Amino acid sequence: MKISCQRESLTSAFALAASIAPARSPKEILQNVKITASGGKLTLTATDMEVGIRLELSEGVEVETEGTALLPVQRTMAILRENNDETLTFETDDSGIKVTGSRSKFKLPGNNPDEFPSVDGFDEAKYHVLPTRLFRSMVKRTVFATDSESSRYALGGVLLELEGESVIAVGTDGRRLARMEGKGESVGEHGTTGTSTIVPTRAIQLMERALDDKDETVDVAARNNDLLLRTSKAVIYSRLVEGRYPNWRQVFPQRENAIQLDMTVGPLFAALRQAAIVTDHESRGIDFTFADGTLKLEASTADIGESQIELPIAYDGESITLTMDHRYVADFCKVLDNESTFIMEIESGAAPALLSTDDGYGYVIMPMARDR
Template identity: 40%
Template structure:
């Protein structure tokens, strides 16, 4: 194999692919990237056996087709240090030669034939999203999934795939985030299994989507327990969580709420951060007290003292109090950005609290015990 590559373009692809490689593996070959070059161009592949990634390498001139392995971390470090606009890559038996204008590097490489297959997908049956829509749905739900590994079925973002609408859901049992979005069913795409995308797969998908224009079509397909996300220049594949997702719709309160108030994102986030400064693990949470015309936020710490912050709001109902985990609140506000408002609904001091936006985003939180401070 002999190719000429634009160094910056290749460095960008190697950095993306390297995120899939395991830091240390019982199979050292997985710490490499597979570069497969044909007359039509080159594809860079990475896998850790749970996640697979195929990237089209732009601006690659193939002189002699072939395949070789690239040591992922070493190659990325080298590409960052070189100053050449173009570099040559040549495979010579069990060695890889990297040539700059005034430099030469040789790396021993394992047999490329031993590298695990990284699946491709020629999608005929799929759901079609815009890159922005899919990215936003994942970003607004991924942070709420289970991270401690105690509830396997909550360890990923769940997708409900309809004809024209998709709902993404993430929950760890104490909070639940769900986002509705538009998608188009193509070729009768109806997965038989629950589509629960592991958090690590979501992270790789997000990296790839960040490179696409907002309106670029992205295909999402499920087949044989795997998910495939296909963009104009990449294919991400990953194993789905093999479990049943809980009936998430049933946790939303059905009765009319006691408190309903519209709150400004920026000001509410700032007040919550201020009140949280004194809070510690022994005295968790912020007490939110709603009274006519204002919201009072109170916090207390075992050694840091107390806080009290007032925020003017458009509320004229009866007084209501609820104590909420400040981290849960701030996680929600972070994905909204600073502008705009959201609606907060409270049923009682012991019932779930619901935050909603006008674009189909809902966030449910379990409150803390009022007397915990």
């Protein structure tokens, strides 16, 4: 194999593939990225046996001799990042891989690429077509609420429900729950069944990273034990989390007499950050008191001090105090623009708060017990 590549375009593609390769593994061969030069383009594959990627690169690639090679992740990444040459040439022989630039030469050992595990391509006849922008929002607005440390493995991923035009993503750690819904297109009557299409948190984050802003849509195919995502340049495969997801619909409050308050992200987030100054890891609760046209945020920690921040709101009803973990409210604010508006629905100090936007995003926060 002999190829020449523009270093910058290869670096970004290699970095994405390399993020899947395990840093440590009993199978040392997995600590490589396999490159295949054929048909005037380069295909990069990597896997940790749970997640895999096939990434095509044609921009800035010249194939002189077709073939395959295994590039060790750590050393190759270091070369690509530290090197200043505009173009690099990769050439294999019996002794290994030569990497050559206009002012640099490297020699790396070569392993047998035939021993590298195969990574699935996208050959599905049934799948969902989703707007790229929607899929990106679905991931960013739910993945932070998952719980990778829980003994309930199903909480360590994002649930995807794809049925007809309806597409829903859900993330929860048992103390808060985020749900994002939108519309897609089912091809070949593709759909998920039950609550078992749970994509591991790390895998769905990698999928979001692989999205190309130039692509208007992405294809998603759910199978019995895995999920495939296809963009114009990449296919990512992930095994699903074992187990069944909790009935998240039961968590969403269905109440007739709840108070709905129109809020803006920026002012609330600013007030929240101020109130949180006197909190610590042990004392994370902030009292949200709604009364007399004001939202009052109060925090108190014995060794640190007290805070009280007021925010004008359109509410003049009975006083309601709800204690919430400030980190959970902050997470909601972080995934929205400061100018975004939302509805905060409250009922009592013992009932969960529901925060929702008009573009299909809903977020439930369970109340904390008040210390005072």
